[in-house]
Every structure is written in C-alpha cells, then in structure tokens.
Amino acid sequence: MSSIKIRTKRLDGILQIRTLITHPMENGRSKNKKGHPIPAHYIQELIVMHNGNIVATTLMAGGISKDPYFAFKIKGGEQGDKIVISWKDNMGNSDTAERIVV
C-alpha cells in the first residue's frame, strides 16, 4: 500500500491538495525504550505535481511531525486533472502516488 494519501477538492477556481504520508520522521536525537538512539530517518524532499508540472517542492528535515500532513492550493484545477505526489528520504527510500481530481 502506498505511504501517500492524496485528497483534492475543487473550490471556486482553486484546487486544494492535501496529503498525508506515513513516515517516522525521526530526527536522530530520540532514544528507544532501551535507551539506544534511534537513527535519523526523515523525508527530505516532497514534490507536488499537477498535470505534469511541479506546483510545489518542499525541502525538510526532522522538524516536520511524524506522518507528515501538507496542504497546498493552486489556481485552476479541473475534473480529470492528475495530481502526483512523491517523496524521498535520507535513507534513499522514495514513494509516489497519484490521484485524479473529481
């Protein structure tokens, strides 16, 4: 199952794009129950695309909350438009998901 959920909503000439991503977002300074440090593991780059064009690129580190949630708004947005969201993390993992605007 994808780590990325995408929801879109058309609002009077504006398209709202919301995403919720399953990710630990460990900043590398927390410890587990045994007192061992938990290695840093966080998303570094999130890209939101609308019909093949980038609408927002977000760079981040461990200061974003676990299971990141982001919302953006763009001008336009029609039924059938395609939203693609991808992320890459510091361990070389990545994921991508798409959703068609209804």
Next chain:
Amino acid sequence: MFHLSRRQFIHHSLTLGNALLAYTSGLLPPVLANMVWKPSHFAAQTLEQAIQQVIGDQQLLETRKIKLRLPQVAENGKVVPITILSSLKNVENVYLFVEKNPFPHIANFQLAPGTLTEITARIKMAETCDVIVIIKDSDNEYYITRQQVKVTQGGCGG
C-alpha cells in the same frame, strides 16, 4: 484480458524504469534542479545562523502581509499545526523556522507561479518560542513575520 505483447510489456517496463531512475538520480523534473536537498540547509543550530544561510547579506523587511495560523498554546510539541497565508505577490520561496528548536530551519517551500501562498503543515516544537516565516519574492526581497506559541510538552525528543 491482458493485451500487451511481450515486446510492449518490456518497453513499458523500461520506460517506467527510466522514469524512476531519472527521478531518483535528480534528472527530472527541471524545477528540481535548483532545489536540491543539502545537509547544510538544515544543519544550523541557531536561528541567526539558519536565517543567515537563507538570506545571505540581504535585508529582511517586516511585514503584515504574512499571516500565521498557529495555536496560542500547543499541548503537544510533537504536532503543532501551522498555516502560512500571504497576500504578497510573486512568492517564490517560503522558509519556516522554529526559534528554539535544536535545528531551527524546518522547511523550505518552493512555489510555482500558480500556487497560492496558503500552506498547511505540522511541525515539531521543542519549547515555547517564536515561529518565524520568511518569504522571498521574485524580486529577491525577503519578508519576515513571527508569532509565539506556548508549548506545554516539548516534541523534539532526546
């Protein structure tokens, strides 16, 4: 029914493979090129250093045209919702900082021309302090605003 011939199947697999390779190696898409994650972006340990890194020797202009929707009190510093709104024109980058976090630079949003300056995220806050947002427009002007959040229980671990 599955109509792809073996040749078509291989062709499609290769195309997808190439696209993934291009993405992971940073060749695609073009806008990515000027926004590459670097460790140094988020390594500054004081707000001053973090801001310095973003703006260089440019001046910061205080503005009322950036609004931050933040709780006055955050009971859980691990998850503090923020919405950044601005009526500034031609916004290119939105930089988000938390004053007293061990690494104050939280995120850098690069927006395309058709993207509104209305961004929501959830951030970690170690303790009561200011949340700072700097916006850069296409004229390379930097605007700043700040707002305090009281944090009851810090959320940076360690």
